[in-house]
Amino acid sequence: MAPMALGLILGWCLVAASRAWHVPQPSLLLHPSQGVSLGDTVTLQCHLPRLAAWVKFYQEGHLISYKYPGKEQDRAEFSLVDIKQEAAVRYWCQYELLYTARTSETSEPVELVVTDHRFSPPEISLSPEKYVETGTNITIRCWNQDYQGIFLLHKDGCSAPIQHQDPDGGGTATFTLFGVTPADNGSYRCSYRAKAYPLVSSPLGDRVILVVRPTHAPPDAGVPPRQPEAVQFQVPPGDSEGLTYAELHAVNAGPWLSGLPAAPQPAVIYAEVGTAGPH
Template sequence: MVPWGLVALCETRTMFLAGWCLVAANRAQQLPRPSLSLHPSQGVSLGDNVTLRCHVSQTAARVWLYKDGRLTSEKDIDKEQDTAEFSLVGIKQEDAVKYWCQYQILEPLWTSNMSDPVELRVTDPRYPPPHIFLRADEPVEEGMNVTIQCQNQNYGGIIFLHKVGHSAPIQHQEPNGGGTANFTLVGVTPADAGTYRCSFRAGGCCLLFSPLGNNVTLEVTMTHAPSGASPRSPDAVQFQVSVWVPPGDCEGLTYAELRAVTPSTCTPSPSAAPESPIIYAEVGTGRPC
């Protein structure tokens, strides 16, 4: 990938510039790509402040920040730094776009490829939060299908389904003509239980989202015990102990008969009751032969 700053030159058809652009592209491939991160990365609203950090793995002289494909800022960093910070103060609607960064080193004079893009998603409180409804029979049992319905009052855009505890939406879709999106959870399990909310992205140029709406809670009832579960705990085994001392045992041992009994709430039939296992133990009495 040729750095964006070289694209215009590389479109020239002369042999000299074509060769120079090929060399520049090869040099860019030898440099590790930078990474760009947002702080905070979530919950940003209009008017908030955001910091973009471009992380480089080489000693860089200059770092560029691109906003929606256009160079918007640059910063020089010294040899002791591996991060350049760019501050966005008082986020506006037009700031809710994609960002990239790129860096250049001096010795040799090479320029890196672009970082992966990051999206600055901004909540616009002017949009009303969508409503959410749980469409399912009660109680919801494991294996059933559940529909969660979100309505955004015909504002268009894309509706997102959020689950509390997840950093990103778990599903999204365009609403129907009535401004409603139906999200189906197929064959639910206990892992699907939780609290859900909706938001929507407004149409247009920017990554503007409504606030999160009201919530619904999904509870899933298990229909059977987990696979491999034992109906009785190993600690539920009891012992009946009988002790006798045979006369004249020259080893001075007492033989104890331990008959294992498994507790049960049912009274077994005498004809069907199995013979209890017998365990023999040797207990010293200290009696001489």
């Protein structure tokens, strides 16, 4: 057999063997994943294929638990009870097949953010206030005089902070929303995290509400002009010419006159509609 053909066959065999021995990566979830405070209980859930395997749980690289969920289970659980500040770190899991001793990759890490209610919530301000036009730049300031740390900007409905900022030791952070649109409508709040414990958070502060007005079309756009209405006007007695008059109420003359100043009172036009005959 030619060397090139033999090399291709061996390469194919190695790829096939690698795929056959591939162990899928597990995934790790926290329950609950948000709103965890000091003293709460959090459960780590490691999801894996329905294979007989031992599951390992890690806290910042250190093995903290080793569990066997059983052959028919697709997940293993480990609970953290009476959460302390030290528990606000990253976690991941991994599993080892029971009969082959092959080990999976570790899961993607998850961060446990813990709220410490001993921290006072930050203050917040919005400029310009509340109602703005589309395209406006918005400034949101967050501050706290008691603690220093990293400030985070939250929007209600978003699971993760939308911006964060380290004010370099100061107690105020300034966030900017550039060229806002109606999609930016909503309530915004701030929190901060102590630098010593980057995943320990203050409670959320008060909210500010942003309402972005969409750009409107001109009021007269697409509206057909009204026809003038004629109202009969009484002929003054003793009119030697025997004329008949009508009172015509002037209306908007259309977009070609829109630049002219509006009259303070409705205009009245008198038109000759009949005569007594030739002299």
